[in-house]
Amino acid sequence: MGQTVKGTTRVCGLFGYPVHHTVSPAIHNTLADRLSCDLVYVPFEVEPEHLKEAFYGALSMDVLGLNVTIPHKSAVIPFLKEIDPMAKRIGAVNTLVRTADNSGFKGYNTDxxxxxxxxxxxxxxxxxxxxxxxxxxxxxxxxxxxxxxxxxxxxxxxxxxxxxxxxxxxxxxxxxxxxxxxxxxxxxxxxxxxxxxxxxxxxxxxxxxxxxxxxxxxxxxxxxxxxxxxxxxxxxxxxxxxxxxxxxxxxxxSGIRMLLHQGICAYELWNNVIVSEEDIRIVYGRMLRELLDDENIVLVGFMGSGKSAVSLEIADFLGYDRIDSDEAIEQKEDRTISDIFSTDGEEAFRQMETDFLKELIADKRKKTVLACGGGLPIREENRKLLKEFGRVIFLKAEPETVYDRVKDDTSRPLLQTGDVLGRIKKLQDDRRDIYDKACDFGIDTDKKIARAIAEEIVHLLL
The missing domain is CATH 3.40.50.720 (NAD(P)-binding Rossmann-like Domain)
Structure with a gap:
C-alpha cells in the first residue's frame, strides 16, 4: 500500500505557523490511501505576513482544499469568497473548500x-x-x-x-x-x-x-x-x-480526538464522501503512531495471555509490522517448538530466542510489535535485549483464563501433563516476578477483547 503521485493528483494542505509538529498528514494521506483517492496532503509553514500571498498562491495553483491553524484562523477570513454561517458566527475558520464555481474558497469551522x-x-x-x-x-x-x-x-x-x-x-x-x-x-x-x-x-x-x-x-x-x-x-x-x-x-x-474528527469532517467536505467508522479507527491509530514516533512494542506474558491476538490488533491499528518470536524461530529452524524441545532440549531453544533478539536489534527495526514466547524473558540477557528493542508490556491473565484458552492445545510442550491447570498455576507463580522485571508496565487481559486491550496499550504508551 502507498500513495503514488501522478499528473492527476490533487493537493490539500495545512497553513499555520509553526506546523512542523502536525499529525494532520496522517489523517488525510491515510484516508487517501484507504479510499483510493488521488490526493496528497502536505503542511505549509506560512508566516503571518505572508498569509495573503500564500492564500492566493494556493488558489492559483489549483490546491483542492486547505486546513488553517494558529495564527491564521481569523486572519484568513477577509480573503474568502464565502463563509459557512457557523464559521461566521464563531469568527474563525479552519477548513477551506473550493467554491462551486472554483473561483475561490469557502471557509468552515470543523473544530x-x-x-x-x-x-x-x-x-x-x-x-x-x-x-x-x-x-x-x-x-x-x-x-x-x-x-x-x-x-x-x-x-x-x-x-x-x-x-x-x-x-x-x-x-x-x-x-x-x-x-x-x-x-x-x-x-x-x-x-x-x-x-x-x-x-x-x-x-x-x-x-x-x-x-x-x-x-x-x-x-x-x-x-x-x-x-x-x-x-x-x-x-x-x-x-x-x-x-x-x-x-x-x-x-x-485529549485534543487528538478533536483533531481526528475535525480532520475527518474536512476530508469529507473536500472529497464529498462519508468516512466509515472503521476507517476513522484506522486513521486514529496512524495518528497515535506518529506520536509514538514508530517506537517498537513488545508483549510478554504467560502462554494464553493474549499476546498473539493483541499483537495482531496493535499491528492493524498502528500500521505496524508484527513478529511472533515462536513463529519466527519455527520458520527459521523449519520445525516446531515441540520438535526443538524434544530433540535439542529447552536450553537450546532459549539460546535460539536470544540469538533471534540480537538479530532483531542488529536490523534496527522500527514500527514493529513483537509477541514473545512465554519463556523468552526467563533469561536476564533476554530481558535486557527486550528493553533495548522497545517498550515492554506484560499481559496478565488469571490461571483459569489461561486454562480455558490453552487446555486443548497439544502443541505446548510445557503443558503435557495430567493436571494442566495445576501446571499453569505453578509456572505462573515461578514466572510472575520475571515478567514484572521484564516489563515497563502490565495490564490485565481477563474479560477483555483483544481490540480493546490493544487500544489500551497504545494509549498507556503515549
Missing amino acids: YFGIKKSFEEASCSLKDESVIILGAGGAARPAAFLCADEGAKEVFILNRTLKRAQELSDSVNDFAGKKLCSAMKLSDYKELDASKKYICFQATSVGLYPKSDEVIIDDENFYKLIHTGFDAIFKPYRTRFISMCEKQGAKCI
Missing part, C-alpha cells in the same frame, strides 16, 4: 464538530454545566459557541488579555440572547466559585511540544475545581494540563 464529537465519545454533556474556557482564540471560539448550543449553565472565559475575552463573551451572549459568558483575566482565576465543579477547556497553545513542561495555570488548587478537563493540544498526548487534572481525579479528553 466545532471535532470538539462536539469528542465530548459525545466521552459521554460528557455540557448541558446545565458550569464551564471554564482558558483562552479566547483558536479552539476557544468554537468551544464557547458549542457551550451555548448545548445548553451550558454558565461560561467563564479566562484570557491573559481581558479585552479579547470580553469580545468573545459578548459575541456568544449576543448569539445566546442572554448573559451566558463572563470575561475574566487569567490571573483572576482564584475568584471562581470554589464550591462548584467545572468542565474546563484548555484552548491555548501553552504546553504544546516541545515546551511540554509548561501549563497555563500552575496551581494545584485550580485543578481541584475541575471534574472534566479538555485540552486542545494533541502533542504531547498527555499534556501537563491533562496530568494535573488527572491528579485531582478529573475525567480528561
